[in-house]
Amino acid sequence: xxxLTLADARSIIAAAEARAExxxxxxxxxxxxxxxxxxSHVRMDGAWLGSIDISINKAFTSRxxxxxxxxxxxxxxxxxxxxxxxxxNHGRIMIFAGGVPLSRDGQVxxxxxxxxxxxxxxxxxxxxxxxxx
Amino acid sequence: xxxLTLADARSIIAAAEARAExxxxxxxxxxxxxxxxxxSHVRMDGAWLGSIDISINKAFTSRxxxxxxxxxxxxxxxxxxxxxxxxxNHGRIMIFAGGVPLSRDGQVxxxxxxxxxxxxxxxxxxxxxxxxx
Amino acid sequence: xxxLTLADARSIIAAAEARAExxxxxxxxxxxxxxxxxxSHVRMDGAWLGSIDISINKAFTSRxxxxxxxxxxxxxxxxxxxxxxxxxNHGRIMIFAGGVPLSRDGQVxxxxxxxxxxxxxxxxxxxxxxxxx
Amino acid sequence: xxxLTLADARSIIAAAEARAExxxxxxxxxxxxxxxxxxSHVRMDGAWLGSIDISINKAFTSRxxxxxxxxxxxxxxxxxxxxxxxxxNHGRIMIFAGGVPLSRDGQVxxxxxxxxxxxxxxxxxxxxxxxxx
Numbered sequence: 136x137x138x139l140t141l142a143d144a145r146s147i148i149a150a151a152e153a154r155a156e157x158x159x160x161x162x163x164x165x166x167x168x169x170x171x172x173x174x175s176h177v178r179m180d181g182a183w184l185g186s187i188d189i190s191i192n193k194a195f196t197s198r199x200x201x202x203x204x205x206x207x208x209x210x211x212x213x214x215x216x217x218x219x220x221x222x223x224n225h226g227r228i229m230i231f232a233g234g235v236p237l238s239r240d241g242q243v244x245x246x247x248x249x250x251x252x253x254x255x256x257x258x259x260x261x262x263x264x265x266x267x268x
Numbered sequence: 269x270x271x272l273t274l275a276d277a278r279s280i281i282a283a284a285e286a287r288a289e290x291x292x293x294x295x296x297x298x299x300x301x302x303x304x305x306x307x308s309h310v311r312m313d314g315a316w317l318g319s320i321d322i323s324i325n326k327a328f329t330s331r332x333x334x335x336x337x338x339x340x341x342x343x344x345x346x347x348x349x350x351x352x353x354x355x356x357n358h359g360r361i362m363i364f365a366g367g368v369p370l371s372r373d374g375q376v377x378x379x380x381x382x383x384x385x386x387x388x389x390x391x392x393x394x395x396x397x398x399x400x401x
Numbered sequence: 402x403x404x405l406t407l408a409d410a411r412s413i414i415a416a417a418e419a420r421a422e423x424x425x426x427x428x429x430x431x432x433x434x435x436x437x438x439x440x441s442h443v444r445m446d447g448a449w450l451g452s453i454d455i456s457i458n459k460a461f462t463s464r465x466x467x468x469x470x471x472x473x474x475x476x477x478x479x480x481x482x483x484x485x486x487x488x489x490n491h492g493r494i495m496i497f498a499g500g501v502p503l504s505r506d507g508q509v510x511x512x513x514x515x516x517x518x519x520x521x522x523x524x525x526x527x528x529x530x531x532x533x534x
Numbered sequence: 535x536x537x538l539t540l541a542d543a544r545s546i547i548a549a550a551e552a553r554a555e556x557x558x559x560x561x562x563x564x565x566x567x568x569x570x571x572x573x574s575h576v577r578m579d580g581a582w583l584g585s586i587d588i589s590i591n592k593a594f595t596s597r598x599x600x601x602x603x604x605x606x607x608x609x610x611x612x613x614x615x616x617x618x619x620x621x622x623n624h625g626r627i628m629i630f631a632g633g634v635p636l637s638r639d640g641q642v643x644x645x646x647x648x649x650x651x652x653x654x655x656x657x658x659x660x661x662x663x664x665x666x667x
Contacts, residue, residue, distance in 0.1 A: 140313050141310055168436070170317070170434070170435060170436015170437060170438060171438070171583050172436060173309060173311065174310070174311050176306060176308060177307070178274065178306065180273050187305060196584065198583065199583045199585075200584045201582065213611050216630060216631070216653035216654075217653070218611070218630060219628060219629035219630050220588070220628075222620040222621065222625050222627060222629075223587050224584055224587045224588070225491075225587070225625055228584065316466050316467065317436070317464065318462065318465025318466045318494065319465075321489050321490045322486070325489060341484065344485065345479050345480055359490075361485075361488065362485060362488070363484065364486065365482070386482060388482075407576060407577065407579055410576075438583050438586060439575060439586050440576070440577050441575060442572060442574060444571075444572065444573050444574065445540055446539050450569070450571050
């Protein structure tokens with residue numbers, strides 16, 4: 136059975152938190168399952184309030200298209216093939232770094248979304264989380 | 269300083285989870301801070317998908333009015349003084365059991381919201397969580 | 402593997418359509434997967450426009466709480482334990498007949514939602530669809 | 535009478551599906567009528583979850599302005615005459631390839647929307663569907 140459990144989500148979040156502490160930037164971290172539905176979210180002390188929604192929606196976006204949000208972002212700039220995609224899905228599509236699919240046995244089983252710092256910071260924390268699976 | 273930390277939220281959620289396991293009903297559990305903003309959410313394995321949103325919004329509602337959602341519910345029945353309040357706040361007001369304010373030193377510092385079972389089950393799990401503070 | 406396929410959804414919809422024709426009432430029929438996400442929708446010729454959204458959301462609701470929407474409706478009347486639940490989940494919770502969970506091997510794998518007639522008509526068509534799995 | 539029927543929508547979707555299989559890319563495919571209202575939607579097995587909404591809204595957009603969404607997209611880039619149109623219609627305006635009007639006897643009777651691959655892939659599948667009318 137490949138479904139992501141709450142225990143999985145907690146391991147992923149713990150690894151992301153450790154990386155966030157390492158770089159000294161408090162983050163919002165969210166994990167969704169294969170259906171794009173939230174399993175768990177944490178806001179580290181001092182992390183931005185506006186990033187609660189963004190972290191959850193980066194995770195949603197990453198699973199919705201089985202892609203890292205930074206790569207979707209590249210395709211969604213003016214003039215590129217997905218420009219305008221951020222207007223879809225009732226405001227849930229995030230097109231900047233910090234969302235990374237979670238795979239197990241070659242299958243996407245969910246995604247992690249991180250928000251609270253620069254794009255580069257969000258990305259490294261999301262990758263640390265994804266690496267824990 | 270009275271502000272609720274992520275560590276506080278985790279203790280509260282752990283106590284709520286323990287109670288949910290005791291009664292054998294998987295739950296969604298959410299904790300918000302004094303600003304009504306989410307600190308943490310967990311969906312226990314097997315808990316209802318529709319309760320993700322409800323748990324977060326029960327917590328929001330409970331802090332928004334510094335009241336248990338079951339008591340707000342009594343006041344929000346047809347003919348009663350707050351009937352119609354569920355149409356406010358963009359669909360975030362929940363008027364049934366499972367939301368409980370979190371107090372420290374006589375001050376409301378946040379709230380817990382629980383959803384995933386009957387009203388009675390949600391309430392007992394929320395109370396267990398609130399009791400951990 | 403228990404995941405509902407498009408072929409499954411089509412069999413379910415075909416059975417529902419046959420029942421709708423039998424009772425002479427054109428319907429909107431929708432099937433969602435285990436994550437609550439739409440697999441397929443059809444609007445039979447002459448069916449209500451307002452029922453497009455309702456059919457999809459009855460299916461969502463039924464999976465969101467693993468319950469028939471008519472039973473959720475009983476619990477959501479004024480004075481009952483879930484009164485006010487229809488304000489949650491961004492307007493996606495439907496609390497009247499026509500949503501039925503889809504089960505395979507004792508596991509809920511999705512849901513069907515039907516809208517276009519009386520509550521009784523919606524229910525019988527939804528049950529016919531669910532019976533095809 | 536020119537109105538698009540469910541049978542029409544099914545032929546259109548079948549042709550689109552055949553093309554999607556030919557190019558090896560699972561798609562979401564939606565058909566709307568002259569009123570811009572959904573007649574039918576299918577998500578092929580393995581197609582992106584985020585494309586459910588996009589396919590339906592590409593079809594809506596295409597009928598809403600009687601234009602291919604890729605042509606609307608050209609006009610909606612920064613600096614161009616319709617830049618900002620994606621903020622209208624409550625997030626339903628899609629400005630990238632994959633939406634194509636459906637015409638019969640020189641009259642627009644609806645539209646098809648396709649989402650699930652690159653802009654080029656979405657476009658060829660939508661054209662295949664439109665060609666079936």
